[in-house]
Amino acid sequence: xxxxxxxxxxxxxxxxxxxxxxxxxxxxxxxxxxxxxxxxxxxxxxxxxxxxxxxxxxxxxxxxxxxxxxxxxxxxxxxxxxxxxxxxxxxxxxxxxxxxxxxxxxxxxxxxxxxxxxxxxxxxxxxxxxxxxxxxxxxxxxxxxxxxxxxxxxxxxxxxxxxxxxxxxxxxxxxxxxxxxxxxxxxxxxxxxxxxxxxxxxxxxxxxxxxxxxxxxxxxxxxxxxxxxxxxxxxxxxxxxxxxxxxxxxx
Amino acid sequence: xxxxxxxxxxxxxxxxxxxxxxxxxxxxxxxxxxxxxxxxxxxxxxxxxxxxxxxxxxxxxxxxxxxxxxxxxxxxxxxxxxxxxxxxxxxxxxxxxxxxxxxxxxxxxxxxxxxxxxxxxxxxxxxxxxxxxxxxxxxxxxxxxxxxxxxxxxxxxxxxxxxxxxxxxxxxxxxxxxxxxxxxxxxxxxxxxxxxxxxxxxxxxxxxxxxxxxxxxxxxxxxxxxxxxxxxxxxxxxxxxxxxxxxxxxxxxxxxxxxxxxxxxxxxxxxxxxxxxxxxxxxxxxxxxxxxxxxxxxxxxxxxxxxxxxxxxxxxxxxxxxxxxxxxxxxxxxxxxxxxxx
Amino acid sequence: xxxxxxxxxxxxxxxxxxxxxxxxxxxxxxxxxxxxxxxxxxxxxxxxxxxxxxxxxxxxxxxxxxxxxxxxxxxxxxxxxxxxxxxxxxxxxxxxxxxxxxxxxxxxxxxxxxxxxxxxxxxxxxxxxxxxxxxxxxxxxxxxxxxxxxxxxxxxxxxxxxxxxxxxxxxxxxxxxxxxxxxxxxxxxxxxxxxxxxxxxxxxxxxxxxxxxxxxxxxxxxxxxxxxxxxxxxxxxxxxxxxxxxxxxxxxxxxxxxxxxxxxxxxxxxxxxxxxxxxxxxxxxxxxxxxxx
Numbered sequence: 001x002x003x004x005x006x007x008x009x010x011x012x013x014x015x016x017x018x019x020x021x022x023x024x025x026x027x028x029x030x031x032x033x034x035x036x037x038x039x040x041x042x043x044x045x046x047x048x049x050x051x052x053x054x055x056x057x058x059x060x061x062x063x064x065x066x067x068x069x070x071x072x073x074x075x076x077x078x079x080x081x082x083x084x085x086x087x088x089x090x091x092x093x094x095x096x097x098x099x100x101x102x103x104x105x106x107x108x109x110x111x112x113x114x115x116x117x118x119x120x121x122x123x124x125x126x127x128x129x130x131x132x133x134x135x136x137x138x139x140x141x142x143x144x145x146x147x148x149x150x151x152x153x154x155x156x157x158x159x160x161x162x163x164x165x166x167x168x169x170x171x172x173x174x175x176x177x178x179x180x181x182x183x184x185x186x187x188x189x190x191x192x193x194x195x196x197x198x199x200x201x202x203x204x205x206x207x208x209x210x211x212x213x214x215x216x217x218x219x220x221x222x223x224x225x226x227x228x229x230x231x232x233x234x235x236x237x238x239x240x241x242x243x244x245x246x247x248x249x250x251x
Numbered sequence: 252x253x254x255x256x257x258x259x260x261x262x263x264x265x266x267x268x269x270x271x272x273x274x275x276x277x278x279x280x281x282x283x284x285x286x287x288x289x290x291x292x293x294x295x296x297x298x299x300x301x302x303x304x305x306x307x308x309x310x311x312x313x314x315x316x317x318x319x320x321x322x323x324x325x326x327x328x329x330x331x332x333x334x335x336x337x338x339x340x341x342x343x344x345x346x347x348x349x350x351x352x353x354x355x356x357x358x359x360x361x362x363x364x365x366x367x368x369x370x371x372x373x374x375x376x377x378x379x380x381x382x383x384x385x386x387x388x389x390x391x392x393x394x395x396x397x398x399x400x401x402x403x404x405x406x407x408x409x410x411x412x413x414x415x416x417x418x419x420x421x422x423x424x425x426x427x428x429x430x431x432x433x434x435x436x437x438x439x440x441x442x443x444x445x446x447x448x449x450x451x452x453x454x455x456x457x458x459x460x461x462x463x464x465x466x467x468x469x470x471x472x473x474x475x476x477x478x479x480x481x482x483x484x485x486x487x488x489x490x491x492x493x494x495x496x497x498x499x500x501x502x503x504x505x506x507x508x509x510x511x512x513x514x515x516x517x518x519x520x521x522x523x524x525x526x527x528x529x530x531x532x533x534x535x536x537x538x539x540x541x542x543x544x545x546x547x548x549x550x551x552x553x554x555x556x557x558x559x560x561x562x563x564x565x566x567x568x569x570x571x572x573x574x575x576x577x578x579x580x581x582x583x584x585x586x587x588x589x590x591x592x593x
Numbered sequence: 594x595x596x597x598x599x600x601x602x603x604x605x606x607x608x609x610x611x612x613x614x615x616x617x618x619x620x621x622x623x624x625x626x627x628x629x630x631x632x633x634x635x636x637x638x639x640x641x642x643x644x645x646x647x648x649x650x651x652x653x654x655x656x657x658x659x660x661x662x663x664x665x666x667x668x669x670x671x672x673x674x675x676x677x678x679x680x681x682x683x684x685x686x687x688x689x690x691x692x693x694x695x696x697x698x699x700x701x702x703x704x705x706x707x708x709x710x711x712x713x714x715x716x717x718x719x720x721x722x723x724x725x726x727x728x729x730x731x732x733x734x735x736x737x738x739x740x741x742x743x744x745x746x747x748x749x750x751x752x753x754x755x756x757x758x759x760x761x762x763x764x765x766x767x768x769x770x771x772x773x774x775x776x777x778x779x780x781x782x783x784x785x786x787x788x789x790x791x792x793x794x795x796x797x798x799x800x801x802x803x804x805x806x807x808x809x810x811x812x813x814x815x816x817x818x819x820x821x822x823x824x825x826x827x828x829x830x831x832x833x834x835x836x837x838x839x840x841x842x843x844x845x846x847x848x849x850x851x852x853x854x855x856x857x858x859x860x861x862x863x864x865x866x867x868x869x870x871x872x873x874x875x876x877x878x879x880x881x882x883x884x885x886x
């Protein structure tokens with residue numbers, strides 16, 4: 001098993017506040033890694049550092065052999081990392097199909113052309129992805145008109161269009177009812193397995209975490225608190241005290 | 252369904268040309284003048300909509316580019332003695348250069364700061380034109396520009412305007428429907444996400460800004476050909492709101508929206524200025540009502556109506572056509588996207 | 594060009610800065626707390642100036658301008674209330690462009706309304722006796738009225754500081770500036786806050802108009818002239834920041850005064866250049882917060 005994502009000593013401070021503090025992480029190819037931690041632990045900031053939205057103060061990030069530090073988001077996207085956002089971040093006025101089409105167009109480098117019919121390209125490919133995530137029926141609807149759960153599916157579809165090697169999901173089931181949560185994670189697991197994508201995700205729903213992750217990294221106050229398989233994490237006393245709130249922890 | 256609307260579109264354009272071309276045979280001089288104005292404003296507003304409706308950039312600088320085009324014609328006749336019509340293709344170049352330079356600076360900011368930068372730089376250009384008496388004749392403006400012999404009649408000027416503006420609108424239409432145009436729409440909807448799917452957003456915005464400036468300048472050059480004059484007032488920022496209102500009236504999410512808006516605006520403006528001294532009061536009130544009540548413009552209203560009619564014709568929910576963009580926007584309670592810019 | 598002339602120009606610049614500060618503070622607060630760009634702010638300024646001219650015409654030139662300050666502020670504030678309740682309230686949460694356009698439509702409307710009521714001619718306003726005349730500064734005369742403007746600006750600045758830091762309204766405004774999404778969540782009555790801020794900003798604009806009336810001619814076109822400079826001030830200083838507005842006003846005021854002295858034709862250009870430079874280097878202004886939707 002070779003490492004796909006190697007993170008070494010990555011830090012980020014805002015003013016005096018250390019949001020991410022010397023984080024090390026190695027994610028293997030094909031792994032499903034969950035990052036958990038209380039609010040403010042630095043998970044979202046960490047993901048922003050990985051995808052180029054923020055630049056770290058120190059440390060390095062490698063995708064395979066490629067050094068990612070200093071790359072702007074659009075370069076990192078073409079390098080093989082796709083991210084879906086915590087707050088739904090889709091193209092509202094475009095139809096569902098167009099949302100995926102534009103991601104496909106951008107990925108294939110065809111968007112600089114000033115001639116031709118933009119929306120008539122990549123239709124079949126887009127429809128295929130929509131079918132994969134279960135949105136085929138809504139293809140012609142403006143994305144803003146869809147329900148929250150369906151919009152999350154669009155998020156996933158857009159992320160898949162780039163054929164990423166690493167898929168980063170920031171709280172994919174946030175704000176969902178239990179039934180929707182189950183369906184969404186099943187979709188994620190299926191897609192990730194079929195396309196052989198490495199998955200890195202953050203979550204608050206422990207059922208989701210334990211049901212999907214191969215390994216779990218626990219963050220607290222910007223630092224990595226613990227890391228291991230779900231069983232190891234479940235049994236770790238510090239983790240339980242800080243996060244899972246075990247009843248036998250001393251207060 | 253897509254093929255049918257495309258066919259309808261072509262029919263619409265051909266019908267428009269069929270009406271527009273023989274117009275001088277039927278219309279009076281004054282009416283031809285109005286028609287030219289409509290076409291020029293239509294081109295002007297369509298070029299702005301490349302930024303506004305398609306890329307989501309609210310630019311107040313479009314009066315400046317219009318003025319650049321106008322003065323392109325004025326200055327070459329005044330200082331170089333060249334025929335005025337040379338200024339028309341020249342305006343594409345001057346518009347492109349000025350827009351590119353302005354975009355380099357203005358696009359460093361986003362959203363409202365960008366808008367205000369465009370306003371500031373546009374006013375800067377206005378002041379420069381206004382005070383450079385030696386070059387531009389300052390406040391007096393350049394008047395009495397002579398046109399070549401083949402543009403001696405009003406109808407000939409009109410046909411010239413239709414031809415040039417038509418080509419400009421065609422070019423803008425190509426851009427609107429191109430893959431580049433599709434990328435601009437994604438940037439409009441979600442700048443952040445657009446960069447995450449691999450688009451170098453600022454570069455696209457700069458390209459769009461330059462193109463928009465080029466064709467706004469083209470419109471300005473045509474204006475000067477028709478009116479035979481160029482004056483600083485054309486660059487004033489309050490003029491910059493005219494194409495924005497045209498787009499608002501017509502609807503910003505359809506390519507032909509600004510053209511519809513140009514017809515409505517010019518007609519409205521001429522009626523209002525004829526009937527009352529306080530045209531700003533009336534026009535301002537009308538604009539206010541439109542902003543509050545019908546922000547998706549005429550094309551938006553049309554879409555809502557046809558959408559409702561289409562839905563009434565179907566029996567089952569499944570067969571109903573999807574909600575149109577205009578209807579979706581009307582039901583939208585929150586802004587379409589929220590940028591997570593840290 | 595001696596030191597004495599430079600000092601006079603400096604004071605003239607501060608005077609301009611003072612007036613700009615009073616105008617721009619309202620604009621900045623409205624944007625900072627409500628994320629609304631009020632293009633009609635200049636119109637309220639102009640309204641205040643014209644109202645002041647009428648008050649002085651009625652009350653007589655002796656003291657007329659002082660009550661005019663209050664009347665203009667109230668008139669502008671009332672108009673602002675009308676605008677906020679009737680127009681802006683319907684547009685919150687929608688595209689910023691619509692708010693921009695709505696306020697621009699109001700610029701058109703108010704411009705013509707003023708023309709309707711007061712006519713096309715420029716009007717002049719007599720200064721109160723107590724504030725007329727000049728003071729000797731290094732051998733050159735400097736109008737007492739200008740000192741009044743500077744003093745008033747400082748008073749307004751002090752009042753705003755007290756408001757922002759010592760009152761619950763100020764606390765809410767500061768919260769709104771920092772994080773508008775959180776407001777409803779912490780139990781603030783958001784609509785009342787917005788109305789309050791907008792009325793405050795409008796009142797400041799109106800009062801500044803009355804002050805400006807005493808400084809020079811009152812005429813149509815005042816709305817656009819002041820708006821551009823006020824925007825330059827708030828952009829340079831950073832929208833939503835009172836100290837930033839103060840710094841921005843000083844920069845613009847001094848640029849204006851010295852620009853006219855050294856490069857008269859391009860004085861206006863200098864201001865826009867400053868704006869462009871600041872924004873290109875620090876896109877949210879010197880003291881501003883990064884742009885958040």
